[in-house]
Amino acid sequence: MADYSALEKLLHHLALGSAMRGEMIHDIEKGMFLKAAPPDEGRHVFVCGLARAGTTILMREIHGSGAFGSLTYADMPFVLAPNLWKKVSARGAQAGEKKERAHGDGIAVDQHSPEALDEVYWRVFAGKDYIRKDRLTPHKPDREQIAGYCDLIRLVLLRTGKTRYLSKNNNMILRLPALAKAMPDSTFIVPVRDPASHAMSLLAQHRRFADADAFTQKYMQWLGHHEFGATHRPFAWGSEEISGDPATPDYWLARWISAHRALIEAARAHDNVLIVPSDGLAGDPALWPALAARLGIAAKPLQEIRAMPERAAPQIEPDLTKKAAALFAELGDLSRMAFG
Template sequence: MAFTLNYTLLDRCLHRLAFGVPGLQLTAADLESRLYAAELRKVTAEHPVFIASLPRAGTTLLLEVLHRFPVFAAHRYRDMPFVMAPMVWARLSGAFRKRAELAERAHGDGMEIGFDSPEAFEEVLWHAFWPEKYHDGGIDLWRAGDGKDEAAAFFAEHLKKIVALRRPPQENGGEAQCGRYLSKNNGNIARLDLITAMFPGAKIVIPFRRPLEHAASLLRQHENFLALHDQEPFARRYMADIGHYEFGALHRPIAFPGRAELAKGRDRQRLDPGGLDYWLAYWIAAFAHIAGRQAGNPERILLLSYEDTCAGGRAALADLCARLDVDAGGKLDAAAALFRAPSPPRADARGADPALVARAMEVEARLRAAVVA
């Protein structure tokens, strides 16, 4: 998100308009549905793929890799700020279309993004239809019974809009358009039950990392975004508007079962996101919950080891494509080339509670067993 810091005054005014006027995005979406009704009737968006996990698990890398396959359609950064009306906004913004230059994102992890890079902004939709799930102190879980008919209809049409915008018509007379919506939204680990209920043909891909390394990376990013939010008020506003509550001054933990008990610990360190124990406890609660959901729906919720997938390269990607029913065609080698060997371990276990480390190893073993199965 580094490029947002270079937004022009007009960019920032449009952003404040899109997110500051209550109901404007939904109104724009409704107008768009009416304007493009005939076109959208010819579009199919079946079998979507949702990539989700705790942040820093490799979800952005997986998004970039899968986005290389033409069957997938995803949001892009240039869909901001009117993310609920992407077709209308694409037409309106065409006259001042920005160049697709790349810049390192705000995470400082070497990944470069630009206005044409894939990104899923659907957290805006979840927040619009389930505002009661979001609190100052955290975010509640969604259950299968939390579905809303209006939301389901809106999401179904929104997926078709992204396919219509990103996938060219087929060659059978240029009439029908079909594709698969591709999402990367870490917040979706809070709503695994509802997503599988709302989207019967969907699959959810959840990468995981070695817990100590993952927790240390989460802590570093929290510190990074604390500084960013303090130095750049617009960056903080931007992340709040699109629902990025993972780090920094905006951090709101998801209320995974058992997280509060894990966070109590022997002292107050686990209650402080400025400490390693906090993030290790969060990792345990999150992935224990994910493991439970995956065990009940192994065909729909797919677990991946980040380290093993990166090391596996082409073979690992071919296996993932098979599990997702993706015809890789001639794109497999180019997509697999994005994988790099994972960095050597650098987290220090001496900075963590041994009991938490042991518990995390148990959860990781459970995840790995599910991958093998």
């Protein structure tokens, strides 16, 4: 983002800076291409969870199967008009040079890399339903909004020449129960990471993006990314009080507990919501083949999934540690029930 040209920044403003323009661009795309898009046959895959849980790497491994179409960096900034943008832009013709993404986590991306971009749809068409000034709340999209999302999926499949869609979107956990029910043939994968290490990773990213420049802040908001940094708005369920200091690990562990309570409820209520231990994917040779079989893809040798680094946490409030450990154990039980 720091090396974007003035023209690139202007295009991002035009495509993403106004919900009204976003709707208009998407309407043009649908009018031109939706009739030619393949029917929605379901069996899509959605990777979601808290940021820093391993969602990106897992999505990239699944995408490597070649079975799925996804939004990629080449679709930016006109992610709501992937076919129109492909016609008028040269972006995506070549993958280009791989560069480490802004997170500084060793993940390199190019124009063909899939990324978390479809939250733009939800922000444009339903942002008022879940984006608050100080938090993001559970979102129950109505039938029309879900149908519109399925239209976007079909448009991406038309652009990619595939019949199954793959998305990684951390905000999806806010609408997970509604979409899992509405899309029973699809699979929703939730990677889960050791809570203390996860909290420390979130804290590190919060510090990394705390002083982001103005354009980076706008970019993050346009894509619906509020997980950490200067634009942070926590996920919050019900009327829970959000307290604590985001500069401390206690705050992030409390957010981990809140989110995973909701994820446990969703996994217990819907068979197509799968809890997957991130460390297990790297350490248990049986887990990846079992997951691939559930998704109906070949279990190719893993290319990027690796053991996630343990991050030493300073003294955390004992009650939070106890609650997180109990939830982590329960999540492990749910994963074993799903995969044996």
